[in-house]
Structures are given as C-alpha cells and as structure tokens.
Amino acid sequence: MLALLVTTLLALLAGTAGPAAAGPAAAEGDASRGPFVLVGTGGLRAEDVSPTATPEIWRALGGWRALAAARTSSGSAGGTGGAGETLAVAPGLDVVRSVGASTCPADGWLAVSTGRRAADDRTQPDCRTLVEPGADGRVPAWDEYTAAVDGQDFDARPGALGDAARAAGTRVTSIGPGAAIAVSDADGAVVGTHVDLPTDPAALGTAVRAALGSSDLVVVDAGSVTVDGRTSAGAQDGTPGADAHAQQVAAVDARVGAVLRAVAAGPSPAATDVLVVSLADSGTTPHLQLALGTGPALSTDGDASDGTTVLASSSTRQPGLVQTTDVQVTVTDALGIPVAPEVTVGSAIGTAPSGTHGTARLHALVDVSEHASAARPLIAGFYVFLVLANLLLYVFVVLGLRVDARWLGGAGQWLRRHPDGVLRALVTAGVALGSLPVATTLANLVPWWRAGSPGWVLTAVVVGWVALITAVATAMPWRRPLLWPLGVVGGVTAGVLALDAVTGATLQLSGLMGTQPMVAGRFYGINNTSFALFATASVMLAVALANPLVLRGRRRAAAVVVAVVGVVATAIDGLPSVGADFGGPPGLVVGFALLTLLAAGVRLTWRRVLVVLVGAALVVVALAVSDYLRPPEQRTHLGRFVDDVLHGGQSAVLTRKLGQNFATLTNPLALVVTGGVLVLVLVLGRPLRGALVRPAGSPLEWLTRDTPLSQLGHDAPMLGPGIVATTTILGLGFLANDSGILVPATGILVALPVLLAVYADWLLGVRSRGAAAPRPPSDGSDAS
Incomplete structure (x- = not known):
C-alpha cells in the first residue's frame, strides 16, 4: 500500500515537466524590434x-x-x-x-x-x-x-x-x-x-x-x-x-x-515597447500601484494595445498583477540582453485577456486594489478573535463545566441540570469554530469590500457561511455517523481550498487567511496558512471516510480510501501547476503514509518509517525537478530553488527561510496564536487525561457519566491514527516552511474545536443509549 502511494504520486509528475500555461511567456529578443x-x-x-x-x-x-x-x-x-x-x-x-x-x-x-x-x-x-x-x-x-x-x-x-x-x-x-x-x-x-x-x-x-x-x-x-x-x-x-x-x-x-x-x-x-510602472x-x-504597458514584447497573449488585455506575469499567475522584480527580466528579455538565471527572481511581464475593454479594465483593477486595501487592516483582529474564541470555549469547558465550579453560582447549577443541552451547545460551538477559516475564504464570493462598512459586511457574510456549514454538520443527529461533523468540516475546507488552487487561487487572494498581494509572498497555489488548513482538513476527511470501514472490519478498503485522499491532497499541494508548495509534500506524504498503514492495521516499525521518509524525499525531489525542467519563465519557486542550488545560491535562500521561520517566534501575532495553542493544550490536558482513565473522579464526571474517554477509541478507531498523522504533518510543516510555528498553530485551531465537538456528540449518543443513569447535579460540596 505504501509503495502504491509513493508510485502513484511519482506517476502524477510524469507529465508536469513540459510547458504549462502558468502565465504569459517571455518574449524572445528580436533585432527587428525598436527600443x-x-x-x-x-x-x-x-x-x-x-x-x-x-x-x-x-x-x-x-x-x-x-x-x-x-x-x-x-x-x-x-x-x-x-x-x-x-x-x-x-x-x-x-x-x-x-x-x-x-x-x-x-x-x-x-x-x-x-x-x-x-x-x-x-x-x-x-x-x-x-x-x-x-x-x-x-x-x-x-x-x-x-x-x-x-x-x-x-x-x-x-x-x-x-x-x-x-x-x-x-x-x-x-x-x-x-x-x-x-x-x-x-x-x-x-x-x-x-x-x-x-x-x-x-x-x-x-x-x-x-x-x-x-x-x-x-x-x-x-x-x-x-x-x-x-x-x-x-x-x-x-x-x-x-x-x-x-x-x-x-x-x-x-x-x-x-x-x-x-x-x-x-x-x-x-x-517600441513601453512599460510605465509605479x-x-x-x-x-x-x-498596490499602477502599471501600464504596450508593445510587441509585452503582447504575449493578445495585443497590449487592443484595449482588451491586462498586464500579467508568471510570478503571480493573477491577470492584472505584476511585481517590481519582474521589470528587469522584462527589459532584458525584450532586448535580448543575456542575464544569468540566478540574477533575477522575476518573470517577464506580458498580457492576459481581461474579459473587459477600454477603461472597464481599470475599474476591475481598482476593485482588486480596494479589496486588498480593505482586507489588510482586518487580518490581525481576525486572528486575535480566532484565538480568543478558542480560548473562551476551552476555558469554559474545563473551568466552567467542572463539577466544583462554585464561581459560576446559579448558572453553573443550571448547566449541570441540563447536560444534554450543554453537550449540544459544545457540538455546535466546536463545529462553528472549526468552520470559521473556510468561511473566510468563501466570503470572497461576495464583494464585501465594496460596502460602506466592509468590516461589518464581511462579518455578516462569514457568520452566514459558518451557520450553513454548522447546520449541515449537525443535522439529523440520530442518523449521522459519529465522525460526520469531522467529515463535513474537513471535506468543505479541503474541497474549497483544492478547487480554489486548481482554478487560480482567486478566493484566497486578499482573504483573511489567504494570500495578501501587498505582502508579495504567494499569489497562487497553496500558501503556508492554506497548507495548514488544507492538510489538517484532508486528514479529517480521510479519517471520517475510513472510520466506518474499519468498524466493519474492512481495513484494506479503509487503507485504500486514506491512500486516495493522500495522493490527491499531495498532488494538489505539490504540483507546480496547482499548489506549487515546496514545504508541504514531505509532511503530507509521511503523514498519509502512516495513516494508511495504521488504517490497514499494520504495526509501525523503524524500517517502515524509514521507507516512508525516503518516499517523501523522492516525491519532493521529483516535484522540484519537474518544475525546473519547464521553461524558466514558467517555473514556480520550486524550480527556481533547484536553479539556485545548481548555481550556488541555495545558502541565501535557506538563510532567509530559516530567518523567517525563527522570526515567527517573536512576531506579536505569532505569539498570540502560539500562546493560545499552548494554553489550550495545557488547560485541556489534565481533565481529559482524567476522563480518559478515571471518569468517576474526573472534574467532568457529570458529563462523562462514568464512561471513560478511552471508549471513544473503540467507537472511532481512526481518531487516534488521525491525530498521529496530523501531528506528523504539522510538525514537518513547521520545519519545512518559513511560517514556522504558525503552521502547527493554524492546524490545531481548526482540529481541536471539531474534535471537541465529536467528543461531545459521542457523549450525547452514550447518554441517549442509556449507558449510564442520570445522577443528581452536585453543588460541589463533596468535591475535593
């Protein structure tokens, strides 16, 4: 099964070395052209x-x-x-x-x-x-x-x-x-x-x-x-x-x-070629600044002067967007000036169809610019809200729902008299928080930035998407599989990000958790934040699909399902023409290979883990080399990294990446996210360990009703392997991506709320089956 996973991934790369329509091709120098x-x-x-x-x-x-x-x-x-x-x-x-x-x-x-x-x-x-x-x-x-x-x-x-x-x-x-x-x-x-x-x-x-x-x-x-x-x-x-x-x-x-x-x-x-650029x-x-261009070298996909095209570059793959670093190579390519490949990181500016003409093209570009400007001041506040919302949920679970939580007074006693209502609220809250990231991506389907108060309109749109996803994930509790919420949130998140990457990453552009044009990091494919969301969601989807098969004893079928999800996820993330992510495939290959083995019931040994690591290395090398074999103007950063290695420039790239990785440890926003995640783990750790082995003495005993959390492992045998796979992917993502600690932090903020929702949903099922008789609520006087 492992060999099949790696072989399939390598086979997908066979056709990627040829030319791809990633963006406008550079024009060749021509002696007949003017200045x-x-x-x-x-x-x-x-x-x-x-x-x-x-x-x-x-x-x-x-x-x-x-x-x-x-x-x-x-x-x-x-x-x-x-x-x-x-x-x-x-x-x-x-x-x-x-x-x-x-x-x-x-x-x-x-x-x-x-x-x-x-x-x-x-x-x-x-x-x-x-x-x-x-x-x-x-x-x-x-x-x-x-x-x-x-x-x-x-x-x-x-x-x-x-x-x-x-x-x-x-x-x-x-x-x-x-x-x-x-x-x-x-x-x-x-x-x-x-x-x-x-x-x-x-x-x-x-x-x-x-x-x-x-x-x-x-x-x-x-x-x-x-x-x-x-x-x-x-x-x-x-x-x-x-x-x-x-x-x-x-x-x-x-x-x-x-x-x-x-x-x-x-x-x-x-x-004569003319390029005007701010x-x-x-x-x-x-x-975002204005650029204007005309001339034969710039007319790579339609005449730049015919009134229907906009400037474009393979460095962004977004029609209408170019970078200042593209200017030099545009000049040298047009005039036939030889320049060593390692000198520049840009791509030649050309043209792309706009779907409009005349000044209507300008109006469309103004819309893109206003979108980016409207999103920028909202990003920090959103991340703070995301972390605080998770903190409030988990602190409430651990402190507010304790059997001895006297500080809640009458409210605490009311909660303990309605355990089923509390559990249903936890299911809803967990699913809602888990669906919040993908809701911010879907929000870009609505032009919220055109409103007079874009922040409030964006909030309303995001809340609407969260409500819709939550309704689907929590519908018909008496009929849905145990891991249905996990599958819905994971499937929607992974599906939206995958479809967006395949179609040009337009939804992620200027999204709250997407790519920010003014940062000039990534304009296409799957960026580091999206990788954390996509990888975590893909594992959630695979676990939800495989769990019923494992329960029925069909482990081979479960392993096939996991392997298929892993192959598709890795291909979307790593192929140069789609996700173009260099740091993601190693973690995805290793994580899904381990998940496939565990789904098949295979015991992990150091030899099998070594084979998995070698397979991951082969996939990454194949992705990078296949991109390098494409024409220089069509390469992504994968192929350019190979070019840097061949020309001795890898040290500067690695130094910059490592510096950016470690810089995230001191970034104020990263500190908020990281600190929040650490608090979540520390706050949740002790009571969940108690509920795992000693439910009668656990601070949450009034909810668990003497049912050990370990029983959840029998009803959802794929949850444990899923946690192993997610931890592996996010850990390797932390090491391989320049976003550093933000990669695992982002993944955890998606996975933990939904896992809590699954646990609460499972307890509802246990209680409804009469696994334990209700006990009178305690006022905490007997707690020690």
Whole structure:
C-alpha cells in the first residue's frame, strides 16, 4: 500500500515537466524590434486615474481603438505620427513590496537594478530624496545602497542591469535620478548617456524623442506621488495640503503623457515597447500601484494595445498583477540582453485577456486594489478573535463545566441540570469554530469590500457561511455517523481550498487567511496558512471516510480510501501547476503514509518509517525537478530553488527561510496564536487525561457519566491514527516552511474545536443509549 502511494504520486509528475500555461511567456529578443522605454514613478495608484485627474493616462486607456489604429498605421508606414498621438496601453497593478512593509522610491529603482528585492537603509523615518548623478557620473549614495543591500537576505546585486546592458553592447539613456540607479553598474557609474529630469513635460518629450533615435533602452524617472509633496527627483509639485496629492498626480500624468506622445511620434511606435510602472508607495501604508504597458514584447497573449488585455506575469499567475522584480527580466528579455538565471527572481511581464475593454479594465483593477486595501487592516483582529474564541470555549469547558465550579453560582447549577443541552451547545460551538477559516475564504464570493462598512459586511457574510456549514454538520443527529461533523468540516475546507488552487487561487487572494498581494509572498497555489488548513482538513476527511470501514472490519478498503485522499491532497499541494508548495509534500506524504498503514492495521516499525521518509524525499525531489525542467519563465519557486542550488545560491535562500521561520517566534501575532495553542493544550490536558482513565473522579464526571474517554477509541478507531498523522504533518510543516510555528498553530485551531465537538456528540449518543443513569447535579460540596 505504501509503495502504491509513493508510485502513484511519482506517476502524477510524469507529465508536469513540459510547458504549462502558468502565465504569459517571455518574449524572445528580436533585432527587428525598436527600443524599450521604461518609465518609473511612485505612489501612483489605479484609484488615482480619472478623466480629470490623469487625462493622459485616461486617454491611453479609453481611446484605444483610434489610438491603436494610428499606432499600427504609423508604425507600418514608417511615419513619425502626429504630435497629438499617444499610445494605447494595457493596465495592471504592480506589487512593490520590497524588504520592508512599505517601499521607498530608492527601493523600487534598486529592485529594477538587481532583479530582486533590495532596499535602501531605513534607519531614518523618511524616504531618501533621490539626487541626479554628479559630475563624476556616479549615483550619489551608491555605497550606502550597496551596504544596505549586502546586509539583506535576498542575494541582490546592485548594478546587475547596468553591467548586463554594457556587456551586451546595449545603448542606454537614463533620464532622472531614479533611472540612473536602475542602469548604473556595480560601482555606481551610470551606463550610457544620462539626462537630468526636465521640469517641463514638453522638454521631457523632446529628450525622449532624441533618445529613441540613439538608444535601445530608455529609462525615465517620472517622479513620485508622496504624502509630503516631495517627488523622488527632489522637486516640489505644489505645496503640501489638500491639493498636494492631486497636483503631484497631475505632474506625473503630464510626464507619462509626454513620454507616450514622444514614442507615438517616433520613428517606429509599433515596434517600441513601453512599460510605465509605479515602483514605490506614497507613504508608510502599502498599496498596490499602477502599471501600464504596450508593445510587441509585452503582447504575449493578445495585443497590449487592443484595449482588451491586462498586464500579467508568471510570478503571480493573477491577470492584472505584476511585481517590481519582474521589470528587469522584462527589459532584458525584450532586448535580448543575456542575464544569468540566478540574477533575477522575476518573470517577464506580458498580457492576459481581461474579459473587459477600454477603461472597464481599470475599474476591475481598482476593485482588486480596494479589496486588498480593505482586507489588510482586518487580518490581525481576525486572528486575535480566532484565538480568543478558542480560548473562551476551552476555558469554559474545563473551568466552567467542572463539577466544583462554585464561581459560576446559579448558572453553573443550571448547566449541570441540563447536560444534554450543554453537550449540544459544545457540538455546535466546536463545529462553528472549526468552520470559521473556510468561511473566510468563501466570503470572497461576495464583494464585501465594496460596502460602506466592509468590516461589518464581511462579518455578516462569514457568520452566514459558518451557520450553513454548522447546520449541515449537525443535522439529523440520530442518523449521522459519529465522525460526520469531522467529515463535513474537513471535506468543505479541503474541497474549497483544492478547487480554489486548481482554478487560480482567486478566493484566497486578499482573504483573511489567504494570500495578501501587498505582502508579495504567494499569489497562487497553496500558501503556508492554506497548507495548514488544507492538510489538517484532508486528514479529517480521510479519517471520517475510513472510520466506518474499519468498524466493519474492512481495513484494506479503509487503507485504500486514506491512500486516495493522500495522493490527491499531495498532488494538489505539490504540483507546480496547482499548489506549487515546496514545504508541504514531505509532511503530507509521511503523514498519509502512516495513516494508511495504521488504517490497514499494520504495526509501525523503524524500517517502515524509514521507507516512508525516503518516499517523501523522492516525491519532493521529483516535484522540484519537474518544475525546473519547464521553461524558466514558467517555473514556480520550486524550480527556481533547484536553479539556485545548481548555481550556488541555495545558502541565501535557506538563510532567509530559516530567518523567517525563527522570526515567527517573536512576531506579536505569532505569539498570540502560539500562546493560545499552548494554553489550550495545557488547560485541556489534565481533565481529559482524567476522563480518559478515571471518569468517576474526573472534574467532568457529570458529563462523562462514568464512561471513560478511552471508549471513544473503540467507537472511532481512526481518531487516534488521525491525530498521529496530523501531528506528523504539522510538525514537518513547521520545519519545512518559513511560517514556522504558525503552521502547527493554524492546524490545531481548526482540529481541536471539531474534535471537541465529536467528543461531545459521542457523549450525547452514550447518554441517549442509556449507558449510564442520570445522577443528581452536585453543588460541589463533596468535591475535593
């Protein structure tokens, strides 16, 4: 059976090494193409774009039909285009997350230079004001940049883009201080020609037109929108105040429009690639930023200028979402600049169908951005509530339901006079808490973030889903199997997460327990929190399905059921085109292999455990290698890790992962979760041990009615193996994932409430069968 489990998993990988539609493919360099124009800004969001606030950008988004036709006509004819023409662009959202929670302009430009996360020193509260290169042609404060980046754990190399462009003979023109950072070499010397950023947009357009005639790569710093009115170039776009933001947005829009018109009026607009991307936040609060693109290299799945596409990247697999770390590889791929694979972690930006056209694409992106912004402030509060709700439930069970709980007074006596009602309430509460995580995922089926009070609307939606799942799990108590609640909560949780992973992880995006775009961790597949939920729920489902078979003596059938659930769960979690999870498969393979053996009635020996561990290692290696064999632009982090190992970069990755793992031990939110779980275990441990072996003397004897908890093991023989499997999976998940202690903590917060519900439900069955005669409630006077 174990061999079948491992063999089946390996067989599933046979077809994954070929190309997969994970995202837009990178365009190959083509000598017939025109130059690449990169326009960087900061603090410019999709919410800022409107016909009045940003007329130039709005025109490029909304007038796509006429503009695209003019663009194609002028390009094919080799004409220069009219002075009033601009380019039609595909919009997108840029995830600017760098080393810190918010990103400064210098951080964004350093990410373009390095192709990785890199940031300026943040010992000062404000972002550095960028300054034009001096007479020596070097970027000011370059040594400070490199020192800061060297102290970070992302293996970034400042100057990588400039060095690669020089080595390839690429002609480069940079305009503005941020652009100089992007194209400097490792020593801070600006590669190619540098032009100071003109204050007049018309002069900027003239400079861009001149550069297009002599350069392959033109990089422009269009300034930034900031909370204090200061741009990245150090210029003042109006005085701070109520109108400062609008004035800065208008100034950036004018510069972007000048660049777009210069390209449209250039010698080959149809062959020129233009990428406009906001690389930084406007302040300390992170947001998704605006990106715009057009040109042959960016038109990987539909013409970027036809008005129906949005920008996309394999690094996110979410149409409309790209990352700043994607910018460098987009430029180098388009221009055919050779860059070593280990330099960058990004994927080339391309296009994807949007299902809308014109400015409607922008409205859809604004919705995505507002969703992410609305979810962010609610996450910490939700986790605190989840932990406290579990604590209140278990503390009440252990302290409030004790036979000697005098402190409850009359309420305690009332509870002890209604034991069946108490048990039913525990069943309902346990199932409700266990279904809360998946309810937060299902809540994203409803656009709660569009409401005037999104937090309250989200609460109502989550409560509705919890009520529905709880009703199904607790329905018809006289007919349902003992582990029915376990199966319902586990099945719904695992099923929803699996279906979401297969269909693109859109429900998890900006979910309370899902993937947060502004964190730039995972945008697709199954992240660490989802893994803890998915793995725990899969075991719960397998246990619920196998338990009736074991009770009927059909252990082989039970083992097959467990193995099938394990194979499906591991495939969904680990396949690069689905879950793309590197740290999850080892625990899933080991845990489900042990559960399969125990379901079959096989005694565990050290040799069998060793075989299980070897099989898990083979599955993980096969997953990673199969992903590595795909084209570089289609690899997930699994294949990129193999590439790092082959090129000697694994130490930086492992160091960062270990650092993130141990950092969770001091994270305030992690401390709340971890402390809560420890309290649960300690508080529940003693009374449950007493109920297990000595029910007559247990503090919960008035509920157990002299029925030992060990009897539950006979009625539900798969519960014990399920606990072993869950502990194994979550323990290995703790070691293999950078979320550290949050992995087992999250799994426990799902499993424990439902296990309590099963125990209470079992006691209801025992009492209803008349296993013990009712005893008068005690007031606690005889307790010792």
